[in-house]
Every structure is written in structure tokens, then in C-alpha cells.
Amino acid sequence: MSADDEFIDVFLQECNDLLDNLEPVVVGFAEHTRDGPFTPGEAHLPALQEIFRLFHSIKGNAAYLDFDAISTTSHAAENLLDRFRKGRMDVQGGHIDLLCQTCDFLRQSLERVEADRSDQAMAQAGAQLTEQLHAVLEAAETPARQPAAPAAAPESPPAVAPEAAPETVPESIAAPVASARSATTVRKAQDLRVDLGKIDSLVNLVSELVIAKNMLLHSPDLRGLELEHFGRSADHMGKVIRELQEVAMAMRMVPVTGLFQRMNRLVLDLARKSGKKVEFVIHGSETEVDKTVIEKVTDPLVHLIRNAMDHGMEPPDAREAAGKPSCGTVRLSAGHAEGEVVIRLEDDGRGLNRERILAKALERGLLPASVGDGAGLSDREVAALIFEPGFSTAEQVTDLSGRGVGMDVVRQNIEQINGRIEIDSQPGQGTRITLRIPLTMAIMDGMLIRVGQLRYILPLLSVRESFRVQAGSVTLTPDNREMVRVRDRLFPILRLYRLHAIAPDSEALEAGILIVLESRGRHACLFVDEILGPQQTVVQGLSDYLVRAALTDRRKQSVSGCTIMGDGEICLILDPEQLLQSLE
Amino acid sequence: MVSETTRETLDEDWDDWDESQADNKYLSFVVHGEHYGVSVGYVSQIIGMRTITTMPEMPPFLKGVVNFRGKVIPVVDIRVRFGLPERDYDDRTCIIVVTVEETPVGLVIDRVGVMVDIPPEQVEAAPKASREYNSRFLQGLGKVDEEVYILLDVEQLLYDEELEQLSGVAAADEGRGS
Numbered sequence A: 001m002s003a004d005d006e007f008i009d010v011f012l013q014e015c016n017d018l019l020d021n022l023e024p025v026v027v028g029f030a031e032h033t034r035d036g037p038f039t040p041g042e043a044h045l046p047a048l049q050e051i052f053r054l055f056h057s058i059k060g061n062a063a064y065l066d067f068d069a070i071s072t073t074s075h076a077a078e079n080l081l082d083r084f085r086k087g088r089m090d091v092q093g094g095h096i097d098l099l100c101q102t103c104d105f106l107r108q109s110l111e112r113v114e115a116d117r118s119d120q121a122m123a124q125a126g127a128q129l130t131e132q133l134h135a136v137l138e139a140a141e142t143p144a145r146q147p148a149a150p151a152a153a154p155e156s157p158p159a160v161a162p163e164a165a166p167e168t169v170p171e172s173i174a175a176p177v178a179s180a181r182s183a184t185t186v187r188k189a190q191d192l193r194v195d196l197g198k199i200d201s202l203v204n205l206v207s208e209l210v211i212a213k214n215m216l217l218h219s220p221d222l223r224g225l226e227l228e229h230f231g232r233s234a235d236h237m238g239k240v241i242r243e244l245q246e247v248a249m250a251m252r253m254v255p256v257t258g259l260f261q262r263m264n265r266l267v268l269d270l271a272r273k274s275g276k277k278v279e280f281v282i283h284g285s286e287t288e289v290d291k292t293v294i295e296k297v298t299d300p301l302v303h304l305i306r307n308a309m310d311h312g313m314e315p316p317d318a319r320e321a322a323g324k325p326s327c328g329t330v331r332l333s334a335g336h337a338e339g340e341v342v343i344r345l346e347d348d349g350r351g352l353n354r355e356r357i358l359a360k361a362l363e364r365g366l367l368p369a370s371v372g373d374g375a376g377l378s379d380r381e382v383a384a385l386i387f388e389p390g391f392s393t394a395e396q397v398t399d400l401s402g403r404g405v406g407m408d409v410v411r412q413n414i415e416q417i418n419g420r421i422e423i424d425s426q427p428g429q430g431t432r433i434t435l436r437i438p439l440t441m442a443i444m445d446g447m448l449i450r451v452g453q454l455r456y457i458l459p460l461l462s463v464r465e466s467f468r469v470q471a472g473s474v475t476l477t478p479d480n481r482e483m484v485r486v487r488d489r490l491f492p493i494l495r496l497y498r499l500h501a502i503a504p505d506s507e508a509l510e511a512g513i514l515i516v517l518e519s520r521g522r523h524a525c526l527f528v529d530e531i532l533g534p535q536q537t538v539v540q541g542l543s544d545y546l547v548r549a550a551l552t553d554r555r556k557q558s559v560s561g562c563t564i565m566g567d568g569e570i571c572l573i574l575d576p577e578q579l580l581q582s583l584e
Numbered sequence B: 001m002v003s004e005t006t007r008e009t010l011d012e013d014w015d016d017w018d019e020s021q022a023d024n025k026y027l028s029f030v031v032h033g034e035h036y037g038v039s040v041g042y043v044s045q046i047i048g049m050r051t052i053t054t055m056p057e058m059p060p061f062l063k064g065v066v067n068f069r070g071k072v073i074p075v076v077d078i079r080v081r082f083g084l085p086e087r088d089y090d091d092r093t094c095i096i097v098v099t100v101e102e103t104p105v106g107l108v109i110d111r112v113g114v115m116v117d118i119p120p121e122q123v124e125a126a127p128k129a130s131r132e133y134n135s136r137f138l139q140g141l142g143k144v145d146e147e148v149y150i151l152l153d154v155e156q157l158l159y160d161e162e163l164e165q166l167s168g169v170a171a172a173d174e175g176r177g178s
Helices: A005-035 A042-064 A068-085 A093-116 A120-141 A162-168 A171-188 A196-217 A228-251 A257-274 A291-312 A316-321 A354-363 A379-387 A407-416 A544-549 A576-581 B133-137 B154-159 B161-171
Strands: A253-255 A278-283 A288-290 A328-337 A340-347 A420-426 A430-438 A443-451 A454-459 A463-467 A474-476 A482-486 A489-495 A513-519 A522-528 A530-538 A559-564 A570-574 B025-031 B034-039 B043-048 B062-068 B071-077 B094-100 B103-109 B111-117 B138-144 B147-152
Touching: A005 A042, A005 A093, A005 A257, A042 A068, A042 A093, A068 A093, A068 A120, A093 A120, A196 A228, A196 A530, A228 A253, A253 A257, A253 A291, A257 A278, A257 A291, A257 A328, A288 A291, A291 A328, A291 A340, A291 A407, A291 A430, A354 A379, A379 A407, A379 A420, A407 A420, A443 A522, A443 A570, A454 A530, A482 A522, A513 A530, A513 A576, A522 A576, A530 A559, A544 B062, A544 B071, A544 B103, A570 B062, B025 B094, B025 B103, B025 B147, B043 B062, B062 B103, B094 B111, B094 B154, B111 B138, B133 B154
Parallel strands: A278 A328, A454 A570, A489 A522, B034 B147, B071 B103
Antiparallel strands: A253 A288, A328 A340, A340 A430, A420 A430, A443 A454, A443 A530, A463 A513, A474 A482, A482 A489, A513 A522, A559 A570, B025 B034, B025 B111, B043 B094, B062 B071, B094 B103, B138 B147
16 A cells, blocks of 8 residues: 555544544434334434435545445445435344444544554454445345335445445435535634644643743742832733633543443443343533543443443333333433533432442441441442442342442542542432542642641642641540541541651641541541641642652552642642541 | 863753764763763753652652652662662762653762763673672673773663562562562
8 A cells, every 4th residue: 555644644533533423423313213113204314314424435535545444344334324314224223233333343443544554454344244234235125125126236245346336326415425525624624633742742831831930930039029010020921821721721621522422322232231221311511621531531431331220220120110211311411510520420220229338348348447337327428338449239240330340440530530429329219420520630729738848738629627636635545546526526637747757846736737638438637737828739640650669559659749839849749548548 | 081060061951962872872970989871862961959859658769859840750869779878968969860761760979970982892791690789780881991980771770670579568568479
């Protein structure tokens, strides 16, 4: 193949775009087949035309570059669509499956092309799929719906050369295809494709600019000087930089549409495999989130949906017996609230069983000693237990949702991006899982604290309150734990200087301050010398080298990242969850 | 002869170094009276001493982190890594920033020297099976005129399996045998 690499790159981009458009329409169309086969009518025509057009464009692009596996397979799919479009064939669920498979095949082929610059490796898979598509076409042909058709036989056998393809497209459709194409070209003129790497380096540079600005404004050379004009200019610069930062961040934002469409397919797939009837409802798919958030949230969502479908959703007869409609509903929604992205997954299944969760947690030793049998825990706290490592209440292990690994990974992934998971459940009514993720991971609201010479940042999300301890309110338990009373509850005290082996101003609790931390329903009081105030920070992850060199397991490191302060010095960001863990 | 680079010229940028010329070129430095060399291919920059922020839960040779052009990078003290006696940092103490596997790491050294050209035929293999435990970090011994340079294998120095062991052992005592 002599085609230029550049051509192939353009081809890949275009085809990926076409596929991105194609998948949702195909999936959307699957809806109609839920109640069995149907003959497409007027109302379905636009969607069928669209699917036809997209397959046709992919075929055309691929044929141009001699990607035979891609072009032959999409040609076969196109033929099938042609039948639907003309009302010559009923649409069945199986047909849509086949089209979905074709989409998957095309996606894989494009990945191969990206890696190998050829789709040779996909030839066999392509031939198989083409054969299946042809088999469907022939099956529809033989029962003699239209006895005249076989003579015309425009449905070419797999051997047909891709070059011949355009001829099988009747004139009448060729025209709208062409016009639709030019329409997209016009629309594209306003978008610019930029390499993600470039945007990332822009975002990094802006972060560095923020630091550089802070260093400049806090320069020791300026100390003690009265600088009226300088101050005004500095304010102005600060404002411009903040805006620049917002613009740069906005460039990384993408709508969750694609993610939600993938989940749509997953739900349909799972429903079919398990014989459950489910309607999937999507809200707010236009919500924009950081690209990294999409990456990090995909696997957890897959897990949560599998879980909802497997454990939450009942089979149709069980639903009817419980007086619910036989078709269940799974609702996935996204939106922005208070500087956070909120992604919510709701089902109207059987809900969580508090007693069973508690029993299992006790059996697995997942309950901290302080809560006893867990009777005093709130419903939410009990529900949160399903995210503990090693927890699983599935009576049988199924193909759908695995063996109880997973839910803890879900929480880990979400917490990696500083997000939180909330779970609410009503027995018999359903379960609602809410993911709350900061709009951007690069900036965090924190509280600046000091212990001896070291300054730390605590994520404000987990700080509840702070207070000075009064003599006599601390109890020393026989196992040498210090507990302090905060209203009607007792919380353990964690001395940060001891954990990090540094010298504090004072070891006397009365001299410092206690900060109440909460993470995953657990509390502790962190003892520090001083609270320096709130601080917005540009978060940097820990260097890979530090993670590898650390004396403790990376999952137990109590420092989760660092940030550079206005004076150029480094401040460590504490991980409240690991701090609490260190008390166990 | 080795003349010493002065502190004023230290913060020059090394990023523009043409990789093809980097073969045979070593940046020399002194630690505990011995002359060392690291292949310039690894060197990103030489920076003056600055505030090192201590990191908790790290092995002793990992002194902490520094602010390097707005990025937080870890700093390894070569003296501690080699088990040499520690000493206070002075105005000639420097940090050489090396980049391995796209991760920059700072190396604290006593003082920095010049670039030296050591062709392969002047490099002697490091003594194998030496009782000396540090020999694993050596790429060889380079001879230039009367001077001998201990050429460091930066990847070994930073990513020695011992590193994994250090963390592994602390995490699970029953880990490896012995």
C-alpha cells in the first residue's frame, strides 16, 4: 500500500467521527425492536437513511485506501440497511445486534489500521461478519416476500470488489448522500482538531504561570514596599490569568454523550443476556466534563451498571409479583452542581438489603470494632459497606457482575479524581448511586495547616470542623488510644507529627488544634500546630519515582500529591482516607 | 585537567543538547572526594541547592522534593545512597536533574565539574562480583589523563531492584525469603 500516512490519519479521524455518529443511531434504533420485529415506516426513515449514509461513507473512505475488510463489511451492512429503508424487510432484534457487531468490528479495524497501517489482520473477522450479513439478506429473500427480487440480485456475494460498490447504490440515494456530506463539511469549518497533547501542555503552562505569578507577587524584594500602581497591575494580571486558566480548562471539556451511549448499549446487551426487561433513560448527556474524568469514570460506570442489572433489577415475573411494571427503568443522568459534576445512576429494582449487607460485613470482618454489630450505622453508612474491598452479597457468581472485586475498585477510581460516591437505597423501590466529581482535578480547595516546619494541605471536602481541646475531655483507652469527645460522639486523635516523624511546636494537645476529618463515614481528629487558612491549590500528582521508592504500599501513602505555594515552596497534600486508615 | 564550573553558570539549560553528540560525553562531579561521571544523555539541568521539602514514608536516601521549574521532583542524596558519611550542604552543593523513563529526579552532589569526553576504549568494565555493594551502580571506570571517573549507571542507581525490595519488605514482612 502506497497511500501516505497522512491520508490514513485523515481517514482514521473521519471514520472515527462517522462511527461516533453511527453507534448512537444504531443503538437508538434498537429500541423499536424491543417488542419484536417490525416493518419500518415513514417515521423510521430518517434514522435508517442516516445509518445507511454513515455506513456508505465509511465504505467509500475505506475503498479509496484499499482497506478491503472494512469496505466489504460496511458494504454488506449498507445493503441490509437498503432493504430496511425500502421497507422490503422487517427489522428484528438480531439484525440490530449484527449492526452493533459491525460497529464494533469497524472500531477494532480502525484501531488495527492505526497500529499496522493495514486492515489485513481483520480480514477473517470481516469475512465472517459479511457472511452473516449476507445470510440475513438471503434468508429474507427466499421466503419470497417479493418473488421478483432474486433475479435482480443487487446483493452482491462477498467476493464483490469494493470498487463496484457505488454502482449498487441507486442514483436516487446517491444525491442526498452527497448533499448531506457537504453540509457536514460546512459545519466542521468552525471546529478545529487539536492534538490533546498540545492542550495538556497549554494547561500545564497555565498552571506554571499561576505559580510564577504567585512567586512574583510574593517576591521577598517587594516586602515592606508601598506599591500602589504595582498592586493594581498585579490585580489585573491575576484576573487575566484566572480567565486564561478557565479557557484552557474549558478546552479539555467534552460532553458525556459518547460515554452515555456506550452505557446504553451495555444495558441493552445485559438485558438481553439476562432476559430482563429494562428501559434505559438518559438525562443531561450534553453536560461537559474534563476528558480525564470521562476516562476515569467509564470503568466504574460499567461496573455500577452491571451491578444494577445483575443484583438490582428483578426478572419480569418477580417484578410483576411485587406489583411493579414488568419493564424496569435504569436512569443515567449528568449535571453540574456547586462546582461539581454529578453523575447519577438510578434503578427501580429491589434495592439494597440492610440486614444482609451488615451480616456479610460482620462475617468478613469489614466493620470497625467501634461500631459493634453496626446497628447504630445509618442506612447510608451501611450501603457504603458494599464498596469495601472483598465485599460481595451475590448468592451466585454470574457472568454479569463478577465475584465481588469491582465495587471497591469503583470507589478507588472515583477517589483518584477526588470524587465521592453516595448510595441511597429503598428496599423494594430501587437504588440511587451518585458520583460527585470536581469539575477539574487540577485545582482543589484545601485548608493549609502547619506542623513544626512543615505545611500541609487538607482537602476541604473532608474537613468537618476544628476546635481547641479542653483539659479533661481526652480519654486514654487501655490500648493507648486517645479519644476525644465531640458533642455526643468519641473520635480518635491522630498526631500527625508522630505519623510523619517530624518535630512539632508542642506535643501538648492544648497548645495546638484538632481538626475533625471525615472520610467514608469514619471520623478522626487530626492534631496539628496551627491552621493557616483556606487555600486554593494547583494539584500535582506524586512523581512515579516517589511512588516506587516509598517505604509503604502506595495504597497506604498518607500524602496524595503536592502543590507549589506562592512563595515557591512545596506543600504536601494529605489523603484523609489514608490518615484514618493509619489508625486501624 | 578538571576546572570547576562556577555557580553563576549553573542554571543553564541542558535541554538543547544534541543527543547524537551525547555519546562519550559525561558530566563530571565530585562526591566525598571522588570524581564521578554521568552520561549527559540523562542530564536535564544542573540547579543550585534549594529548599528540600521532606517527604514522609520514604527511604533515607530520598531527601524529599524540590520545586524545579514549577514541577515537584524527588531528590536523592548520592552520599546516603552510597552509604557515605553525610555532611552539611554548602554553597557548592548542587542538584543534577537526570531524567529516566521520562521521570526527572534530582541527585544531590558535593560539587559539579566539567563535561568530559571519554571514548569507550578508555572505559574499563566495573569490577564484577566485587564485595563492594555499590558496584551495581557502576557502568565502568573512565580514564582521562591522570584522572579516573566513576561512571554511574543512572538507571541502576534509581531503579535498582533493591528499591522495589525496600518498599516490598516494609509492606509485607513475610515477603521474600531469607
